[in-house]
Amino acid sequence: MIPYNPHRWTSHLFDVRGSMVQEILGRVAVCVLWSTVVTMAHYRFPEWFRGFEFPATGHTLLGVVVGLLLVFRTNSSYDRFWEGRKLWGSLINESRNLGRLNQSLLQSTPEIQQRLSLWTSAFSWATMYRLRNERSLGPIAQELPPDDVHAAISALHPPMFVAGQMTNLVNEAHRAGHIDSIQQGFFDHNMTLLVDYLGGCERIRNTPAPFAYTVHLRRVLMVYCFTLPLALVNDFGWQTIVATLIIAYTMFGIEEIGVEIEDPFGVDSNDLPLEDFCRTIQSNLAEFTSAQRSATEPVHGPLIQN
Amino acid sequence: MIPYNPHRWTSHLFDVRGSMVQEILGRVAVCVLWSTVVTMAHYRFPEWFRGFEFPATGHTLLGVVVGLLLVFRTNSSYDRFWEGRKLWGSLINESRNLGRLNQSLLQSTPEIQQRLSLWTSAFSWATMYRLRNERSLGPIAQELPPDDVHAAISALHPPMFVAGQMTNLVNEAHRAGHIDSIQQGFFDHNMTLLVDYLGGCERIRNTPAPFAYTVHLRRVLMVYCFTLPLALVNDFGWQTIVATLIIAYTMFGIEEIGVEIEDPFGVDSNDLPLEDFCRTIQSNLAEFTSAQRSATEPVHGPLIQN
Amino acid sequence: MIPYNPHRWTSHLFDVRGSMVQEILGRVAVCVLWSTVVTMAHYRFPEWFRGFEFPATGHTLLGVVVGLLLVFRTNSSYDRFWEGRKLWGSLINESRNLGRLNQSLLQSTPEIQQRLSLWTSAFSWATMYRLRNERSLGPIAQELPPDDVHAAISALHPPMFVAGQMTNLVNEAHRAGHIDSIQQGFFDHNMTLLVDYLGGCERIRNTPAPFAYTVHLRRVLMVYCFTLPLALVNDFGWQTIVATLIIAYTMFGIEEIGVEIEDPFGVDSNDLPLEDFCRTIQSNLAEFTSAQRSATEPVHGPLIQN
Amino acid sequence: MIPYNPHRWTSHLFDVRGSMVQEILGRVAVCVLWSTVVTMAHYRFPEWFRGFEFPATGHTLLGVVVGLLLVFRTNSSYDRFWEGRKLWGSLINESRNLGRLNQSLLQSTPEIQQRLSLWTSAFSWATMYRLRNERSLGPIAQELPPDDVHAAISALHPPMFVAGQMTNLVNEAHRAGHIDSIQQGFFDHNMTLLVDYLGGCERIRNTPAPFAYTVHLRRVLMVYCFTLPLALVNDFGWQTIVATLIIAYTMFGIEEIGVEIEDPFGVDSNDLPLEDFCRTIQSNLAEFTSAQRSATEPVHGPLIQN
Amino acid sequence: MIPYNPHRWTSHLFDVRGSMVQEILGRVAVCVLWSTVVTMAHYRFPEWFRGFEFPATGHTLLGVVVGLLLVFRTNSSYDRFWEGRKLWGSLINESRNLGRLNQSLLQSTPEIQQRLSLWTSAFSWATMYRLRNERSLGPIAQELPPDDVHAAISALHPPMFVAGQMTNLVNEAHRAGHIDSIQQGFFDHNMTLLVDYLGGCERIRNTPAPFAYTVHLRRVLMVYCFTLPLALVNDFGWQTIVATLIIAYTMFGIEEIGVEIEDPFGVDSNDLPLEDFCRTIQSNLAEFTSAQRSATEPVHGPLIQN
Incomplete structure (x- = not known):
């Protein structure tokens, strides 16, 4: 995640990193090149080329549908991004x-x-680590018995192994009489939720937008952008190139953002700061254990951000 | 479900499988044929045919409504697809x-x-299997007593029979004193949810979009696409055929995707990989039972994907 | 609910039943008649009638708003339909x-x-039956004691009377020592939900879309459709009649579908099959009771659809 | 709430009450007056006035944004209306x-x-009564001890006082041994929900749409409607007045409906029938208490509507 | 939060505070200045400048997409605002x-x-205070032991320290036999929810809209507004300046509102009145404690608003 001040435009208006410029450069460049070819043909072989030119009516009709599809795409990707954020918040x-x-x-x-x-x-x-296809327990591994760490990261499903360990610990406390089964239920309720959130994250990571939908949108975008110069060149002349650039940049950019944020658990610039979340959890838990020991001993560290 | 890399356009831009091209071929072809007839009539019998031509204003007015309806359709189908995915994730x-x-x-x-x-x-x-109208317990049947399997798959509602068996097992454990009724409640809470998710899936499978809505949208689409050449031919000439092709392909494609993903439990290319989900559950549960037996014995298999 | 195969267009494209054609026939016919009068006046008294003709700009500006309102209407009605379906699924x-x-x-x-x-x-x-303003317990009445049935259907609120009976039965089992209060809680949780779903259905049935909203949309639709021929006649000539027919059919049709599906508990073609739901519940429950008696006795009936 | 039959247009198409006509009369009248002035100036001083006239392109560009904002406004107001209805249904x-x-x-x-x-x-x-800023317990006050009623309505927060009374009663029953703490939990779960719904209603009533949003939309609407005659007069002539009337009526009407339904707890025509809800609760509860006494004594009253 | 009467337009139509006018003044002014330069160039050097002028078709095509993006932005910001309000309501x-x-x-x-x-x-x-990056317990600090207050505000995460104190108090009551573990569960359920709401607020505050999205929208807005005069000047002449002013004001205003309300926990005019919420909680709790002591002693204060 890129931290930025949304109230100051100038601080980020020309940033390259995280703004999808590099990702769509290829597509936009091809579009602009093609529009240059079209414009040159328009001026060089006016008679012959006229037969290929369109009025813009078709693009007006199509534009509403394409615009709505793009926004629907952005919308559902953002919902996934936000759901992923919520799941980690709940974790x-x-x-x-x-x-x-x-x-x-x-x-x-x-x-x-x-x-x-x-x-x-x-x-x-x-x-x-599971969401990133790696096998590790991160920094916490150093505080746990090496055997247990080894068992955890070599399990078929490491987080479920950890959840199993937690369940066993609580059950042990119950059998030893430290808590009754009702209090065991308080713990169990929370562990059930942790497993649910884990599963929710896996769901988002493993289920991209339906294939048919992504492909159809891209094909329609391609056709829209590549026929655009033919529709504009008669009215716009040399400006066709600029107009195609702007419209292609806008549309390919929106599509790319949809792709970028639909799986927010990676390590890209626009992904969620999972390491920070894990560290927040770790320090919150550590404070509880230490607070337990010395409830009134002040800690003068900075505020932890969630 | 078709696995694909959403970051690479070229890998799937021309795929036929899963991209709805075959499904809408018929409709689009008829549209294009009709637009050819219209264009030929426009050039052959200009005087007589003029009386049938429209200005494009009507399509502009209608286009907003049709576009919004299409996106609403896509939206609600996607919601069903995603709800189905969530239900299986929760399972x-x-x-x-x-x-x-x-x-x-x-x-x-x-x-x-x-x-x-x-x-x-x-x-x-x-x-x-119930969501696919079959009677089976899949590979797990080999590990259960044949009589029970027979009883399960010949029950009126096999999954509910299985849920009944689970309830009885937990109740048996309770009566034998292995767990108290509070701990029975932990199990019961989960089984209640399983039955809820089963019912949620049946709901999605058995309730298509309201009939009136589907039919109205299709009629309006038909009228829109078939009157389109009459509205375009005067301005577009022979290009009418290409324009009709593009617009009909776009619109029929969106409509078809809506139909395709509204029941995500089948075996089509865009449906959910239910077998994989079942196998994930099976291996997660198997690991728990084996972990129980040898908690520190490492398993060096690949990561199971949820 | 009309069962149909969404993958086959030809099977339902020309159906009259359930497709709202009859419901909007009157409004559309009046519109078409009016557009005929306008067109005739346009040709008969060209000088005098010119003063009444509009350019289409006004309709373009208004069209976006009307289209959005219509889709918002469809959207919120569909949400009610789907919520009603969810409530019965949860029941x-x-x-x-x-x-x-x-x-x-x-x-x-x-x-x-x-x-x-x-x-x-x-x-x-x-x-x-309550959702349909009738007093009955349906076929189950034959299996219950006549006195209880009589008490139930003459109660002020029959379903609540039934819920009261269920609560009493569970409480009786508790007092007789068959279950403890924790197990009573499992039952009570489910009964609480049943009462919630009942209330949810009553809410949908008794609260139509806000009056102001419905009336405003209809007035705007009327004005839009009735001024349309005046805006089109100059460009469209005799085609005005066809264009008005298509646009009025599209718009009135969408509005009518919104009305049709906003209360899905009636007996119209597009309503939910409540009898089937009740029968599913009845047979699911019957199977449990019989399964109880002879758990391995196979039943070779058809699969019950939820 | 105004009861109406949504299937019959003629029954309410010309109703004044509840249809926002009176509320927006002023704004629309000023708009129409202004458009009359513009049109007269257009004909009287054609040379001089030409300098003030706009083409309609600006309104087309702005129209999409304004339309979307209006529908977003309607949408979020309707969500509040419906959430309010849900809260009372849950109550x-x-x-x-x-x-x-x-x-x-x-x-x-x-x-x-x-x-x-x-x-x-x-x-x-x-x-x-709290949602309407009054202090009362309504008709139920006559059945409660006057001292308690007095204490309740003079409390800082009467409904919370009542909730406190209920909690005490259940606790009293628990201490007297009529119920155990698990059964106390059934009651407490319901009372917690009642307090949540109360808070939900207060939230809706006390938080209007963000100020910036409401003001910005209104300013844009004003500018849009007041520049409209200048954009139309050249093409529409005297019809400008009618066109401005229709568009202003449509847009101000939508905005006003948004305001009207965003706080549904008042006593306006489009508000929820809270008294009826309270009376439904009262009679449902009364029947339970009487059913308790004479479970088989039939009551032949009308069905209570939720 | 600015209190206002949504039924009276005149009371706030010209307010500066809270209406985002100051925030967007800069951007709009630059736009208007630029449009003045364009218009002057158009009249001064008509021949030379013609080469820079656009037809408006491009803006029509782009306008739909930009409008939809803006409304999507407003929508998701409003969802955050409303979710923040809900979280505090639930608190x-x-x-x-x-x-x-x-x-x-x-x-x-x-x-x-x-x-x-x-x-x-x-x-x-x-x-x-945590949401505003401060360390304090507000006015309640005066009623708590100074040592505890000191420990709380110097903890890494003050609200979690407070939650820990609450848990300990309830556990103490349990160990002393005042409540049993089931009743402890009633308290624990509520404290779990408080921690969830705290986390929800932190989530909203710490996660702005995805960077890529915000930047892309702003760039497209910039390009749209700065090319607008070139597209309008030929048709609008000197009116270009007014048209650019209106459109830029509308669009930048919507974008700014989105930024303003996406983090509703600050101290801006459009933020939520968190102090009032805290004071409501404090007085509600105080009344419970005093009601406990003298249940029938009337309090004649004003109604507390939630």
């Missing part, structure tokens, strides 16, 4: 709630409390 | 949660634990 | 969940089990 | 569920049962 | 529910009751 929330419960209800068994706190942190790291 | 999540609970809370009764794990897997297979 | 789901629990937890008291199953079926029938 | 549902539980679980303590039933009724009345 | 609701439970269930331990009430108030203040 943070439920990890905090687990920490809150852990701090309070498992005071009588500091050892289980400590391990549960670490595995809760590990869950978010395992989720992040 | 995976709750099956995992059942496995997680099963692994931890029923350790004292490995036999019930094993059977519950298998029936949980069977639930997703039963749901998939 | 089916929770009735199944009640059946599932009933089968498993009340095995020790077959009499209460049987009565609860019947009253659960009765709830959906009572809801359906 | 009815949860009041019924409380009545259902009350009837069944508190049979052993008729006195608490009766008082809880009355306070549940009182909650909806208190909510309604 | 109020759950604080009230905690107060309600606290009043009733912890009557036997007035000391814990009092402290829980104060910390519940403190939670909303801590949340507000």
